[in-house]
Amino acid sequence: AVVSTQSGHYGRELFKKVTVEDVTGFEGKYKGSEEEQQDVKKYYNSSKGDMDVIMSSIMTVMYDEEDRIRGIIEEMIAKKEVKKYKAYTQEEPKRRKKRMRDGKKEEKEAAQAKDEMADSEDALRQTISLRQEERGKKMDSFFAQLEAKYAPPAKKRKKK
Numbered sequence: 001a002v003v004s005t006q007s008g009h010y011g012r013e014l015f016k017k018v019t020v021e022d023v024t025g026f027e028g029k030y031k032g033s034e035e036e037q038q039d040v041k042k043y044y045n046s047s048k049g050d051m052d053v054i055m056s057s058i059m060t061v062m063y064d065e066e067d068r069i070r071g072i073i074e075e076m077i078a079k080k081e082v083k084k085y086k087a088y089t090q091e092e093p094k095r096r097k098k099r100m101r102d103g104k105k106e107e108k109e110a111a112q113a114k115d116e117m118a119d120s121e122d123a124l125r126q127t128i129s130l131r132q133e134e135r136g137k138k139m140d141s142f143f144a145q146l147e148a149k150y151a152p153p154a155k156k157r158k159k160k
Contacts (some may be wrong), residue, residue: 027060031060036072037076039058040054040058040069040072040073040076043058044073044076044082044088045082047087048087049084049085049086049089051092051095051099052095052099053067053071054069055069062103062107063099063100063102063103063104063106064103066096066099066100073088110146
């Protein structure tokens, strides 16, 4: 099988690079949209009202948005779009506190990982640059050795 050295370029041609602005833009369009409400309804029904599952399944939702999600669910219950589940109506307060605690911990870890990635990205660029320089020097040396070994020295022409 032939492997193209440009296969990475092919993927970039098909899909544009996702930026922070793209994610933020999507989040702005998604939150409060009909699609989000349908997702809340889907996860509420499939989990039978388990807020742990609902909060971890909805795209772009953060731990501090639970009241907003609960508001959507309450509205659906009031309109009789979904039925009341015991897991939702009788959830223990300590489960919600645990979600909040876990969410704050995850937020701190994400901030720390972001900082580490920024540092490691600079280090990675520097490492790649140094390796490219080393490879260039090795290739020059390699070609010089080949030339010395296999290319006969140029003979000087004698003038008559």
